[in-house]
Amino acid sequence: MTGATVRIAIAGSGCVLPSGWGVQRFWSAASEARSGIAVLQSKVFHSERVAAFGHVSDEDHQTSRQDVAQNLQRYCPPAVIWGVSAVRQALAEAGLEPGNDSLRYGLYCCQGGYTHPSLAAYGELLHECRDESGADMRRLAQRVLQERALDPFLVLKSLSNGLLGIVSLALKLECECNAYMQGVAGNLAALREACAALQSGRVDAAIVVGAGSELDPLALAALAEAGVISTNGSQTLRAFDRQGTGGIAGEGAAALILRRVDDLPDGPQTCLSALFAHPRLGSLNLPDKQVDLLVSSASGDPQKDADLARTLARAGAAHITSSVPVTGILSGAPSLVDLILARNALLAQRVPPIIGLQQPVDPHLPFVLGEGRDAVLRDCLIINRDDNGFSACYQLDYQSTD
Amino acid sequence: MRTREVYVTGFGLVAPMALDAATLFERICQKQSCVREHPRFKALGFNNSAAGFIDDGQWQQIAAGFGGNATLHPRQSVLAEFVARQALQHAGLTPTAFAHARSGLFLGANKYCADSHDLHRASRCMDETGRVDLDQLLDTPAASRALFGRRVDQQTLHLAETLGIRDHISTHSDACAAGTMAIGSAYRAIERGEIDLAICGAVELMANELPYYMFNSLGALCQADLPASEQSRPFMPDRCGFVISEGAAMVVLESAEHAQRRKATPLGRVLGYANVCEAQKMTSSSRDGSKYEECMEAAIEDAGLLSSAVQHVNTHGTSTQANDSCEALALQRVFGECQEHVTFTANKSAIGHSLAGSGAIEAVLSLISLRDGVLLPTLNYDHDRTEYPSLKFLSEPMRQSINVVMSNSFGFGGVNSSLVLGRA
Numbered sequence: 001m002t003g004a005t006v007r008i009a010i011a012g013s014g015c016v017l018p019s020g021w022g023v024q025r026f027w028s029a030a031s032e033a034r035s036g037i038a039v040l041q042s043k044v045f046h047s048e049r050v051a052a053f054g055h056v057s058d059e060d061h062q063t064s065r066q067d068v069a070q071n072l073q074r075y076c077p078p079a080v081i082w083g084v085s086a087v088r089q090a091l092a093e094a095g096l097e098p099g100n101d102s103l104r105y106g107l108y109c110c111q112g113g114y115t116h117p118s119l120a121a122y123g124e125l126l127h128e129c130r131d132e133s134g135a136d137m138r139r140l141a142q143r144v145l146q147e148r149a150l151d152p153f154l155v156l157k158s159l160s161n162g163l164l165g166i167v168s169l170a171l172k173l174e175c176e177c178n179a180y181m182q183g184v185a186g187n188l189a190a191l192r193e194a195c196a197a198l199q200s201g202r203v204d205a206a207i208v209v210g211a212g213s214e215l216d217p218l219a220l221a222a223l224a225e226a227g228v229i230s231t232n233g234s235q236t237l238r239a240f241d242r243q244g245t246g247g248i249a250g251e252g253a254a255a256l257i258l259r260r261v262d263d264l265p266d267g268p269q270t271c272l273s274a275l276f277a278h279p280r281l282g283s284l285n286l287p288d289k290q291v292d293l294l295v296s297s298a299s300g301d302p303q304k305d306a307d308l309a310r311t312l313a314r315a316g317a318a319h320i321t322s323s324v325p326v327t328g329i330l331s332g333a334p335s336l337v338d339l340i341l342a343r344n345a346l347l348a349q350r351v352p353p354i355i356g357l358q359q360p361v362d363p364h365l366p367f368v369l370g371e372g373r374d375a376v377l378r379d380c381l382i383i384n385r386d387d388n389g390f391s392a393c394y395q396l397d398y399q400s401t402d
Numbered sequence: 403m404r405t406r407e408v409y410v411t412g413f414g415l416v417a418p419m420a421l422d423a424a425t426l427f428e429r430i431c432q433k434q435s436c437v438r439e440h441p442r443f444k445a446l447g448f449n450n451s452a453a454g455f456i457d458d459g460q461w462q463q464i465a466a467g468f469g470g471n472a473t474l475h476p477r478q479s480v481l482a483e484f485v486a487r488q489a490l491q492h493a494g495l496t497p498t499a500f501a502h503a504r505s506g507l508f509l510g511a512n513k514y515c516a517d518s519h520d521l522h523r524a525s526r527c528m529d530e531t532g533r534v535d536l537d538q539l540l541d542t543p544a545a546s547r548a549l550f551g552r553r554v555d556q557q558t559l560h561l562a563e564t565l566g567i568r569d570h571i572s573t574h575s576d577a578c579a580a581g582t583m584a585i586g587s588a589y590r591a592i593e594r595g596e597i598d599l600a601i602c603g604a605v606e607l608m609a610n611e612l613p614y615y616m617f618n619s620l621g622a623l624c625q626a627d628l629p630a631s632e633q634s635r636p637f638m639p640d641r642c643g644f645v646i647s648e649g650a651a652m653v654v655l656e657s658a659e660h661a662q663r664r665k666a667t668p669l670g671r672v673l674g675y676a677n678v679c680e681a682q683k684m685t686s687s688s689r690d691g692s693k694y695e696e697c698m699e700a701a702i703e704d705a706g707l708l709s710s711a712v713q714h715v716n717t718h719g720t721s722t723q724a725n726d727s728c729e730a731l732a733l734q735r736v737f738g739e740c741q742e743h744v745t746f747t748a749n750k751s752a753i754g755h756s757l758a759g760s761g762a763i764e765a766v767l768s769l770i771s772l773r774d775g776v777l778l779p780t781l782n783y784d785h786d787r788t789e790y791p792s793l794k795f796l797s798e799p800m801r802q803s804i805n806v807v808m809s810n811s812f813g814f815g816g817v818n819s820s821l822v823l824g825r826a
Binding site: 043044046048049075111113117119122126127130133134135137138140141142146148150151152153154156158159161162165168169171172173174175176177178180181182183185186188189193218222224226231275276277279280285388389390 | 445446447448449511512513515516518520521522523524525526527528531532533534535536537539540544549550551552553554555556558559562563567568569570571572573574575576577580583587590591594596611612613615616617618619620621622677678679680681682683684685693813814815816817
């Protein structure tokens with residue numbers, strides 16, 4: 001946040017994650033060491049080697065659908081519906097009603113990779129056009145182009161800015177906007193642009209939202225080929241653990257409302273005070289002072305987590321935790337989820353544990369094992385490394401009323 | 403004058419049938435279309451196989467200049483490096499310049515969809531009920547050796563690593579507006595003093611069968627019984643959809659101080675920008691053009707100009723009924739009585755619609771018009787039959803010195819963007 005004299009606070013948050021619908025469910029799951037990762041379930045594919053996934057439950061999906069008008073749902077893959085629901089939660093906490101206040105809004109969105117079109121969109125057609133050597137692609141082309149066998153709205157469900165379009169329509173938001181793709185880098189870009197818009201006075205309230213899912217055979221195959229998720233049938237993601245068996249993917253959405261601190265009533269605030277990014281983790285800028293809390297991404301792979309731990313050691317922190325065992329590895333909102341976790345920790349003055357961690361890859365680092373603990377927390381660093389290369393660092397400062 | 407002026411000091415471009423910006427500009431001047439029959443679409447038996455696409459010959463030349471084993475990288479990274487090298491060379495910069503400056507990378511791109519090879523691969527792993535056996539799929543190697551080959555941010559990562567760019571790194575995915583919004587975001591970051599140097603634009607590779615299926619199923623693609631080169635006909639009454647295309651373009655932006663310090667020759671300036679979501683519909687704007695009008699007005703205001711200062715508009719002009727109608731009405735509203743002093747062009751008539759790539763490509767063509775004083779014709783445009791006679795679209799190239807161009811990009815999802823560019 002170069003040259004920033006205007007402080008930016010998180011005024012509201014919302015999420016739909018494998019841990020449940022809403023921030024409270026997420027915070028409870030993290031605090032009570034309950035993972036949202038479960039047995040992988042799909043009507044489209046099956047696997048014994050990729051055995052677990054961080055699913056958003058059907059019940060939470062149905063709850064989220066109530067936040068999106070029926071006529072818009074035909075344009076929405078599930079992740080976009082979760083995104084709208086997360087935004088509405090965040091606005092409610094921030095006490096904002098776009099259209100009923102005089103604020104100028106900005107909308108900054110990020111989507112994960114394979115939200116749509118997933119193979120499910122073509123599954124029936126492929127099956128129908130299949131012979132012993134696989135699908136006849138000429139026949140499939142004929143079915144699509146001449147017999148109109150494809151969902152006409154598939155292109156809209158597949159938009160990389162579909163989340164932006166649906167949120168703007170659902171909330172009747174006519175405002176500055178940006179859509180970004182992919183995980184940590186997309187979250188970072190959305191947060192950076194939102195902060196810049198607030199600091200330059202172009203907007204008064206910034207909505208930052210990310211959503212995505214990799215629940216698709218081609219998507220999961222790509223993650224497996226890249227070594228991001230395990231193919232050994234593992235059911236748990238053990239972050240920073242020497243006995244880790246690899247990563248497990250998850251899905252979900254998260255949203256933040258950012259405001260200028262000066263525009264908010266007096267009270268405790270969590271302020272986003274620094275943003276850094278780099279394509280190489282080892283070259284990532286880190287603040288030169290020790291922080292009370294560090295929230296880190298994790299891979300579940302002991303070797304990769306040991307590499308990451310070396311960067312964490314460079315940061316210096318009194319306590320280290322991670323949300324990844326709660327949600328799985330997210331493609332749409334990884335940094336936003338970590339910011340929500342960090343904010344809740346700062347507000348509660350409590351550090352949730354790293355679920356399942358028993359033998360840390362670095363015994364000298366202050367990973368939080370077992371149960372959560374109360375602590376004096378004034379600031380928090382969030383370090384994210386994406387599975388496809390990008391790294392980012394965020395700093396949150398806590399301002400109490402005292 | 404702005405607090406910090408933003409100069410354009412270099413650009414690079416690859417489009418169908420053109421491996422650089424000068425070649426593309428010259429092709430359009432000569433009214434040569436870049437749209438032709440796509441051999442893959444023909445092989446799949448499409449009735450209409452018209453597309454703009456980067457062909458195998460072009461890919462060989464692009465890969466030949468890659469600083470590594472191109473087969474190990476996603477195609478979008480290979481293309482991005484090729485275009486970035488052009489832009490840097492044009493700007494007189496070495497790649498190390500970015501690591502030594504406060505710099506940023508802003509690249510537009512939408513999704514890289516699966517293709518027939520991926521679908522065929524998956525279909526071979528289906529059981530009798532149609533469910534895919536993921537374990538079998540994992541044992542069936544993908545055609546490409548590149549990891550994350552379908553991930554849209556890989557070209558951004560590759561360039562950020564190659565150029566040593568940190569912090570300001572973004573992959574803009576605002577559908578058809580992404581290229582313009584990437585350039586606009588870079589302009590803003592320089593203008594507010596956060597960075598001094600940026601490379602920005604878009605890389606789009608959507609000319610394959612799955613995007614074709616999806617856009618066609620929505621009714622957005624031209625299916626007229628016309629030669630490929632005549633199918634994209636923006637603003638004509640018989641327009642009936644866009645022609646899918648692909649391509650990439652990037653520009654180097656610098657703060658005036660940075661450019662002057664290294665004695666760079668400015669090619670143009672970014673004067674203003676607007677990016678708004680309009681909350682109307684997913685696929686079209688307000689029928690009266692008012693939302694597009696608001697976007698253009700906001701960009702002109704950001705430039706500190708009046709609409710009468712804009713002399714030329716590079717329209718979004720997709721050749722769909724709805725978009726061109728909304729844009730034409732918006733242009734009439736913005737320019738009012740000044741219309742006769744403004745000329746218009748629609749580059750998609752020659753290139754097709756390269757989605758995210760289009761805004762960046764059109765920005766580069768606009769910069770050449772500003773630099774060289776040559777305005778591009780709109781192919782397949784007939785003055786005698788036009789639906790909007792008050793808008794002066796050129797059907798022949800025109801030599802005329804201009805100072806200000808506005809370039810529009812409007813995307814599905816209701817995202818609108820306008821960029822105001824000025825002569826150096």
